[in-house]
Amino acid sequence: MKCAPFRVELPSTVDEVVAALVEHGEDAKILAGGQSLIPMLAMRLARFDVLIDVHHVDGLASIQLDQNTIRIGSRVRQSEIERSDVIKRHLPVLAEATALIGHFQIRNRGTIGGSLVHADPAAEYPAVALALGATFEVTGPAGTRVIPAADFFLGYWTTALTDDEVLVAIHFPIPEGKRVGMTVKEVARRHGDFALAGAVASIGLDPSGAIVETAIALFSAADQPLRLTEMEAALTGHSPDSLDIPALSAAAAAGLAPGDDLHGSADFRRHLFRHLIADVAAEAITRAQEATNV
Numbered sequence: 001m002k003c004a005p006f007r008v009e010l011p012s013t014v015d016e017v018v019a020a021l022v023e024h025g026e027d028a029k030i031l032a033g034g035q036s037l038i039p040m041l042a043m044r045l046a047r048f049d050v051l052i053d054v055h056h057v058d059g060l061a062s063i064q065l066d067q068n069t070i071r072i073g074s075r076v077r078q079s080e081i082e083r084s085d086v087i088k089r090h091l092p093v094l095a096e097a098t099a100l101i102g103h104f105q106i107r108n109r110g111t112i113g114g115s116l117v118h119a120d121p122a123a124e125y126p127a128v129a130l131a132l133g134a135t136f137e138v139t140g141p142a143g144t145r146v147i148p149a150a151d152f153f154l155g156y157w158t159t160a161l162t163d164d165e166v167l168v169a170i171h172f173p174i175p176e177g178k179r180v181g182m183t184v185k186e187v188a189r190r191h192g193d194f195a196l197a198g199a200v201a202s203i204g205l206d207p208s209g210a211i212v213e214t215a216i217a218l219f220s221a222a223d224q225p226l227r228l229t230e231m232e233a234a235l236t237g238h239s240p241d242s243l244d245i246p247a248l249s250a251a252a253a254a255g256l257a258p259g260d261d262l263h264g265s266a267d268f269r270r271h272l273f274r275h276l277i278a279d280v281a282a283e284a285i286t287r288a289q290e291a292t293n294v
């Protein structure tokens, strides 16, 4: 099938993007890399008269290191994140997660902002943003506001962004003052497919080696990325040697209600999560023990 006809507008500032969104209302949609939006239009799952192309908008396409934060413009392409020296040095898990997204042709066009706003529950970036405590810089007619990742994802393909707001940048905190290990793993039917099950972990250790901070987030586990708060609480405050991580992971996975579809049953997915959760927790601990970022 082919897309229904649409007109493209090419604003050059964020204010112009907001003005176009306000003017056209629900007839308009922002176009970033087009890797989710264009297939939806082509399959006639959605129809918009106006696409607001953000490729020429100032200030959306840079990766900036600012003391203990990395600010990534929403239009930064996934392939740039995968290759960025700043990301590989300070938040390597973000580069690792990017390599799991589709194929390189997708990553060459797809943007981080497009993926986060599209909010596919099987996508890697939303879970990474949730686990790492990212915040979203959003501009609309009333000005700029900041939304924590924990409040951004609301359900299947749904976020806290209103129709007249644009995602400008994502801020990722860089861990300080402790050794932190992070990792991401997933299972997909074929390389490049969306994950059947995926997990991200970030674990911090104090100088004695005890766990002082834990974040574990899952993707493809529910209608939005999910934090394992009970398992996080069970790990935090303990020495890794004293923990039965496989048992904690099995308990966490047993409490999940993942999708049950032609790609995999809920039981199969729980089985995958049981192992993925244990694997990311163990690897994050090992990476933290080897880390020098005290």
Ligand SMILES: Cc1cc2nc3c(=O)[nH]c(=O)nc-3n(C[C@H](O)[C@H](O)[C@H](O)COP(=O)(O)OP(=O)(O)OC[C@H]3O[C@@H](n4cnc5c(N)ncnc54)[C@H](O)[C@@H]3O)c2cc1C
Residues within 6 Å of the ligand: 029, 030, 031, 032, 033, 034, 035, 036, 037, 038, 039, 054, 074, 075, 100, 101, 102, 103, 106, 109, 110, 111, 112, 113, 114, 115, 116, 117, 118, 120, 122, 123, 124, 125, 161, 165, 166, 167, 168, 192, 193, 194, 195
């Ligand atoms: C074959 C294939 C395989 C894929 N596999 C994966 C995968 O394994 N994992 C994965 O995570 N993704 C996967 N994707 C999706 C891919 O990552 C997309 O690039 C991403 O979901 C959307 O990014 P985009 O820049 O292309 O956004 P677009 O498609 O241009 O836009 C997506 C949505 O976000 C909105 N939007 C975009 N930017 C902004 C902004 N700055 N402010 C407000 N709204 C905005 C758009 O209006 C639209 O609603 C796959 C895609 C394809 C085609």
